[in-house]
Amino acid sequence: MKKDEETLGTSADEAEPSPRDTNEGANEAVGPSDDGEDEVDGAKEESKSKPGAERRAVAREADDGRSARRIAGAGDGGAKKPQPAPRRILRTVYWATWFIVVPFALACIFVWALTPASGVDHGGVLGWIEERVRDQPVPFGIVTFTLFEMALWAVRHHLPLAYHAHPPLREGLPTSMRAPFEKARAIIEEAEAILEKNKDAVVRELSTKERDKLRADLEALEQSMEREPFDEDAFLDALVKADGEVDTKLGRWRKSELREYAESILVAIAVAMALRAFVVEAFKIPSGSMIPTLQVGDHIFVNKFTYGPAIPWTHSRLWSRMPPERGDVMVFAYPEHPEQDFIKRVIAAPGDKLEVRGGHPIINGWEVPSCSVGTYTYTEQPDGARHEGEVFVEFLEDEAYLTLYDHQSLSMEYQGPYYVKPGEVWVMGDNRHNSHDSRMWFGGTGGGVPFENIKGRALFVWLSVSDTIDWSRMFAPVMGRPPSHGPFPGMNPSLKALEPAVEKCLRERPPLDKTSPPPSSATIR
Known part of the structure; x- marks a missing residue:
C-alpha cells in the first residue's frame, strides 16, 4: 500500500507568482522553479505572435504545463526533512503492527474459528463454509487478510501511533484536515490520469466550455491546497466543487469505491490461486501414517517449485527436477484414486529393488541404517485408541528422520521384493506399521x-x-533435525523424553557413504 510521505510547504516569498495569479488577486502559491516559470511565460510570449485559435491553443498548453507541474508538486513544497530516529521507529512499528501483524492474526483467528475439531460437522450453510475453509485455508486466509487490511486502511488516521506514521502533508495543516487533504490530492491525480488515458474520448464528449470549467475547478482546488496561510473554508469549498465537477464530467471513467474494493478482493483471490497453483499449497494431515514426523491436525505448506511447478490440467511441468531425492517428504495424488492427496516419504528411486523386513527398508540389498531411541506413545484420533511403539532415527543419504514401529502391529515380517519402474518412486509412511503406502497398493502387490x-x-x-x-x-x-518442533516452548512430552537419545544418535551418525544405497543392478520388471 502507498504510504503518505512527509512534505514541507514553501513560504510565499520563495515562489514567484504567475502573472495570471497576480491579476486575479489570488494568494501566492507554491510554484515551480524560476526556470520552469520562464518556460511557461516564454510560451505565452510566443503565443502573442500567433493569430487566433493557434495563439489560444499555445496559451492553453502553457497553462496545462503549469498545472501539471503544480499537481506533481502539490504538497511537496520543497525538500523533505529527515525524520528523527524515534519517529522512524514508531512509523515502522505502526505499519508493521496495523498492516501486517494485526490483519495476519485476525485472518489466522478467522480460519481457526471456521476449522472445527476433527469429526465435528455442524451441517447446513455453516458446515459448508467450514468444509471449504478446512480444505483451502490459505486462499481463505489471504482473502481475509486483505479484507482486514482494507478495513484498517479506512481508519488509518485514527489508529494508535497514526500521527507518527502520517506526518503533516504541509506546514500548518490541522489534523482534522488530513483526510480531506488526501482526498483532494487523490482527486487531482485521478482527474489527470483520466484526462491522460481518455484524452480523445474526453475531447469528443465534453465541450470546450466544460473542459475549461473542469480545469478551472481543479486549479482552484490546487491553489487552495497551497495557499499561505491555509484557509480551511476556502479549501473545503474548492474540494466540494472540484469533486462534484470531476464526478459530473468524468464520472463515466471513474472507479467507484465498491469497484475498487471488488478489484482488490479479486486481485487477492487471483494471487492466492496463483500461489496455490505454482508456488506453495496448504494441506492438512488427516491420519497418523507419518507419526512421529507429522501429527494428526497438522497444517503444512508444500513447496510446488521443488520438483518444477506443474501446468494446471496437464501432466507437464514448466521445468522438471525429477526424480525426488530419497528421504523427501512429498505430497502426491494417490495413484488408485487421484482425487485423494497422500503424504509419504520417498524411499526408493527408479531402478531400485526394495525389500522390507519388520518395517525396515532394504534398498538394492542394503538395509537403511537406523538407531533406536526409545518408546513413544500416542492416542489415535478420533477413536481414542492408544498406541505404543519403538522409535528409530533412520539415516538415508543426507536425511535423518524419526520412524515408529508399533508393538501391537500384525504386519508381515518380510515384504517384497519390489522393483521401481522408470518414471516413479516408492514411498513409505514414517509410522511403518500403520501406513497405507507403496507396499499395500493395488491389492497388496505394491x-x-x-x-x-x-x-x-x-x-x-x-x-x-x-x-x-x-x-x-x-x-x-517437516524435513529438519529430528525431533522437529517449532520455535515455541511446550514440546510433546513423549518426544521431549526421547531428545537426549536422538541427539546421541545424531552425534554418532554414520558417514554419508554409509547412508547411501549401492547402485541398482536389478532388472526392471
Whole structure:
C-alpha cells in the first residue's frame, strides 16, 4: 500500500507568482522553479505572435504545463526533512503492527474459528463454509487478510501511533484536515490520469466550455491546497466543487469505491490461486501414517517449485527436477484414486529393488541404517485408541528422520521384493506399521508414485490443531533435525523424553557413504 510521505510547504516569498495569479488577486502559491516559470511565460510570449485559435491553443498548453507541474508538486513544497530516529521507529512499528501483524492474526483467528475439531460437522450453510475453509485455508486466509487490511486502511488516521506514521502533508495543516487533504490530492491525480488515458474520448464528449470549467475547478482546488496561510473554508469549498465537477464530467471513467474494493478482493483471490497453483499449497494431515514426523491436525505448506511447478490440467511441468531425492517428504495424488492427496516419504528411486523386513527398508540389498531411541506413545484420533511403539532415527543419504514401529502391529515380517519402474518412486509412511503406502497398493502387490502425480515437497507446519492449538508445532520443519518442533516452548512430552537419545544418535551418525544405497543392478520388471 502507498504510504503518505512527509512534505514541507514553501513560504510565499520563495515562489514567484504567475502573472495570471497576480491579476486575479489570488494568494501566492507554491510554484515551480524560476526556470520552469520562464518556460511557461516564454510560451505565452510566443503565443502573442500567433493569430487566433493557434495563439489560444499555445496559451492553453502553457497553462496545462503549469498545472501539471503544480499537481506533481502539490504538497511537496520543497525538500523533505529527515525524520528523527524515534519517529522512524514508531512509523515502522505502526505499519508493521496495523498492516501486517494485526490483519495476519485476525485472518489466522478467522480460519481457526471456521476449522472445527476433527469429526465435528455442524451441517447446513455453516458446515459448508467450514468444509471449504478446512480444505483451502490459505486462499481463505489471504482473502481475509486483505479484507482486514482494507478495513484498517479506512481508519488509518485514527489508529494508535497514526500521527507518527502520517506526518503533516504541509506546514500548518490541522489534523482534522488530513483526510480531506488526501482526498483532494487523490482527486487531482485521478482527474489527470483520466484526462491522460481518455484524452480523445474526453475531447469528443465534453465541450470546450466544460473542459475549461473542469480545469478551472481543479486549479482552484490546487491553489487552495497551497495557499499561505491555509484557509480551511476556502479549501473545503474548492474540494466540494472540484469533486462534484470531476464526478459530473468524468464520472463515466471513474472507479467507484465498491469497484475498487471488488478489484482488490479479486486481485487477492487471483494471487492466492496463483500461489496455490505454482508456488506453495496448504494441506492438512488427516491420519497418523507419518507419526512421529507429522501429527494428526497438522497444517503444512508444500513447496510446488521443488520438483518444477506443474501446468494446471496437464501432466507437464514448466521445468522438471525429477526424480525426488530419497528421504523427501512429498505430497502426491494417490495413484488408485487421484482425487485423494497422500503424504509419504520417498524411499526408493527408479531402478531400485526394495525389500522390507519388520518395517525396515532394504534398498538394492542394503538395509537403511537406523538407531533406536526409545518408546513413544500416542492416542489415535478420533477413536481414542492408544498406541505404543519403538522409535528409530533412520539415516538415508543426507536425511535423518524419526520412524515408529508399533508393538501391537500384525504386519508381515518380510515384504517384497519390489522393483521401481522408470518414471516413479516408492514411498513409505514414517509410522511403518500403520501406513497405507507403496507396499499395500493395488491389492497388496505394491506400486509406485508416477512423477506426474507428485505435487510438491513438504516445508513446515504452520498450524497444528486437534482439540486445541499445539503452539509447540508452529513453524516446525517437516524435513529438519529430528525431533522437529517449532520455535515455541511446550514440546510433546513423549518426544521431549526421547531428545537426549536422538541427539546421541545424531552425534554418532554414520558417514554419508554409509547412508547411501549401492547402485541398482536389478532388472526392471
